[in-house]
Amino acid sequence: MRKVGSVAAYNFRGWHKNPRIIVTFALAFILCFLLSDKTVRFAHEYNTTMQLVEAFVWTFGDSNSILLSSLLLLLLFADIPFLGPGVPFYLMRIDRKIWLIGQSLYVVLATGVYLIFILFSTVLLCMSNSFINNMWSDTAAILSYSDSGKTIALPSLVKTLEMSTPYETMLTIFLLMLLYTLLMAFMMLMLNIIKGQSLSVVGVFIFSLYGFILNPQLIRAVFNLPDELMYKANVAIGWISPLNHATYNMHNFGYDLLPTLWQSCLIFILLILVCFGITLRCIRNYNFNFTGTEV
Template sequence: MKTIKRSFSVAGYNFRQWHKNPRIFITFALAFILCFLLSDKAVKFAEEYGTTMQLVEAFVWTFGDSNSILLSSLLLVLLFADMPFLSSGTPFYLVRIDRKTWLLGQAVYIAAATAIYLVFILVSTALVCMSNSFIGNLWSETAAILGYSGAGQQVALPALVKTLEMSTPYACMGTIFLLMLLYALLLVFIMLVFNLYKGQAAGVISVFVFSVYGFILNPQTIKAVFQLSDELMYKANVAVGWLSPLNHATYHMHNFGYDLLPRLWQTYALFGGLILLCYFLALHAIRRYNFNFTGTEG
């Protein structure tokens, strides 16, 4: 119990460093701009057809797409640029608690900060469309047009029929939010591990390598490069659905009862296992980590 309390104290100290920190402000400002640019297609589509939207549909259509998830997650590099969060207060914590407790506090901070960031993204997309939306837990006429007419593909919005038929807006929003959260946490914990082992530059490089790997293993990218037939494209789609963490984070790249893609619970288990693996690797690295407090004053 004392360990948990101390770890939350470490996390709280990190949050207090947000006060008047321009990097934090820039991160959230860029996130809002990104949400506006990505969700603007759905808003304009509704305006052109004279229809309304459900409040969270902009989030569902925007972040049901792997490229949008990738772009939003890259901003976390800026949010966690100072990882492993050394400051003038760190030496005082380290003389009172052990390194494992300190690292647990960093993990708590990472999880909470990432969740806050994604909640901000969710709220931002809702704000973009709120003047022409309703809060009822029903898919809108805009969603029906996007899904059933194929217009969603024409405007590059992943409005798939199975999304409409097998879920409600808030349930779908919750699933997409959880998928994004797990993907973002895995990305940040990979960055933490490389920071502890090889330094901050290696941590940033690891994030971009991880992101490029997910971008390359994209069904549409593979189709464009290799010009596969429909049969081979299906096999490639299933393969990258299992091999790419970014595709695991994409809602429609899952098995809803009639294909060989991963099921949602399998994705949750895979992300959870990889995050725990990264945490244990970080625990191993923190034992020999050389704390350097040069430049942390103030």
């Protein structure tokens, strides 16, 4: 474990004054501002307050917001599999599998740090008009029990208010986002080890495009399906689209055939383990290519 932690720590040391890392987190903050702005403006227009994490809940309960935030991982992990100047010296002292496990630990921790930053950025942007009690605000009630949420395209549903609390919902959405982004990151690592960096980027874009296309609203707009077929399409999309597995509102809360939250989490974990297992197997034949290695 000490060697694994050492590999992960070495990658984090590369964050110091790294322009790519700074730009990634700056863009993440700007994205949070743009995505949460309509929630904040809605509260100001109705002269109501919000619960501290409600902006995060309403913003990232939407599949498009999750997709946009996850795409910034392409920039955060642009140098995957992280062949820095010190890697040759690590490989002289540890085997490839230990090195890969260290890289995987870094991916998990870096993704967690990134999503925590997104959560706190969203909280920071709305905290001047918020309270911390674990109860839904008047803003949430207006959004859920009227057509206002649909008008400004916020995914606020009555079932969210009636079956959970703000902090519980926030933790669930955070977990779903974490698992989805980890799947994307491990897929990127796997494709890079197997076919190289260019294919890994293309693969992640295809993965994201697949999730974007399998969107219930897009399916309805393109095929103009009646309500009966639309329900069947929603259920099918809810099961086959990873992005919809990461979307809180696309789950079974006791009265439909959509996947439950624990089923989605289990599917994500299994897919992540499959990607990691394939990568672990392929690392034995990976051709390390170091350029400009420094002492």
